[in-house]
Amino acid sequence: MFFDIYVKRNLDEFYNYREELNRLLKALKYHKIIVVKGLRRVGKTSLMSVAYHMIENPKVFLDARDFKDPFKLMDRAFMEIYSQIDPTKKIFEVVNVDIGPFTLKLNKSDVSLKEIDKKLSKKAVIFIDEIQELEGLDKLIAFAYDHTKNIVFVISGSEIGVLDKLFLPDKPLFGRLAEVITLNPLSFEKSLNFLRLGFAQEGKEYSETELREVVKNLDGLVGWLTYYGYLRRQYSHKKSLEILKRNAKLLIESELAKFLEKRRGEKIRYLLIIKALKEPKTWSEIKDYLEFKLKKKISNARIHNYIEKLLEFGFIVKDEEKYKLADPLLSLL
Numbered sequence: 001m002f003f004d005i006y007v008k009r010n011l012d013e014f015y016n017y018r019e020e021l022n023r024l025l026k027a028l029k030y031h032k033i034i035v036v037k038g039l040r041r042v043g044k045t046s047l048m049s050v051a052y053h054m055i056e057n058p059k060v061f062l063d064a065r066d067f068k069d070p071f072k073l074m075d076r077a078f079m080e081i082y083s084q085i086d087p088t089k090k091i092f093e094v095v096n097v098d099i100g101p102f103t104l105k106l107n108k109s110d111v112s113l114k115e116i117d118k119k120l121s122k123k124a125v126i127f128i129d130e131i132q133e134l135e136g137l138d139k140l141i142a143f144a145y146d147h148t149k150n151i152v153f154v155i156s157g158s159e160i161g162v163l164d165k166l167f168l169p170d171k172p173l174f175g176r177l178a179e180v181i182t183l184n185p186l187s188f189e190k191s192l193n194f195l196r197l198g199f200a201q202e203g204k205e206y207s208e209t210e211l212r213e214v215v216k217n218l219d220g221l222v223g224w225l226t227y228y229g230y231l232r233r234q235y236s237h238k239k240s241l242e243i244l245k246r247n248a249k250l251l252i253e254s255e256l257a258k259f260l261e262k263r264r265g266e267k268i269r270y271l272l273i274i275k276a277l278k279e280p281k282t283w284s285e286i287k288d289y290l291e292f293k294l295k296k297k298i299s300n301a302r303i304h305n306y307i308e309k310l311l312e313f314g315f316i317v318k319d320e321e322k323y324k325l326a327d328p329l330l331s332l333l
């Protein structure tokens with residue numbers, strides 16, 4: 001069912017994005033790193049999860065938030081893969097993976113990354129979600145990239161710019177070839193169709209006026225549309241939108257708070273830019289707005305920095321010459 005709110009696993013509950021899915025499946029054959037990019041709630045984890053459940057390779061799906069340090073995550077990933085190519089090795093039994101300079105020594109029988117790589121007759125696929133949460137993971141991925149042939153990483157995260165930054169010249173992954181798959185929000189028509197089909201799956205049909213109002217409010221982020229459909233099972237149209245907005249506001253506030261935590265001195269400025277972008281604006285309109293509100297001049301370099309950071313963390317997007325909110329619900333703040 002489209003309106004179940006867990007991460008999707010099966011094709012029949014996964015709407016649209018077939019081209020992106022096929023690209024991902026194909027890239028597994030030819031690439032060693034695949035990056036799944038997109039705004040919050042656009043469906044990145046679901047895309048990875050559907051691909052994960054479709055493939056028959058040795059595979060593992062991990063969320064970086066579940067680990068305290070990158071070594072533990074890698075250790076776990078390779079243990080899982082190893083146990084799949086050699087079923088006599090049960091997970092947690094003996095194996096500890098030696099990943100080059102980052103050796104972990106807890107074990108009875110070491111096995112090196114190269115040995116695992118050699119044993120693989122098919123590509124092994126390591127999916128890692130929310131990669132930005134573990135500092136140092138990129139270094140380990142770079143090491144594995146350089147020393148193996150048959151291991152593929154599919155990585156993703158909610159902060160769009162963080163993924164781009166992984167490949168900058170001063171970073172461990174610099175120079176490694178990666179296939180980037182970007183998920184874009186659904187168009188207005190596709191969003192409407194998602195709602196129509198989702199309700200049809202449940203034997204319901206609602207007025208087009210209502211459905212249009214939903215898409216006008218939520219745009220093409222499949223996560224919000226799914227949540228609306230889920231609430232609509234129980235509540236009226238009006239009430240569903242109301243609950244959704246109330247909860248969305250809390251969630252977005254906490255995401256923004258996390259971003260602002262490290263930028264305390266500039267909190268008001270960031271909030272003003274977000275407020276300004278309730279209506280799309282050009283770069284100089286943003287500058288004018290900020291200077292007007294703060295009643296002082298702000299250097300171009302600073303404005304540039306604020307805008308770059310908001311883009312990087314996926315709070316705003318650039319649409320032709322204008323900047324706008326990445327998620328219309330940010331205007332609730």
Ligand SMILES: Nc1ncnc2c1ncn2[C@@H]1O[C@H](COP(=O)(O)OP(=O)(O)OP(=O)(O)O)[C@@H](O)[C@H]1O
Nearest residue numbers: 005006014015040041042043044045046158222223
């Ligand atoms: N293609 C799809 N078809 C139907 N439902 C989907 C699809 N993609 C995502 N969903 C639903 O949307 C919600 C958000 O999906 P998901 O967690 O995969 O997005 P995400 O981009 O990883 O979000 P985040 O940025 O918060 O990590 C979930 O409830 C999921 O069930």
Ligand SMILES: [Mg+2]
Nearest residue numbers: 044045046129
């Ligand atoms: Mg996700």
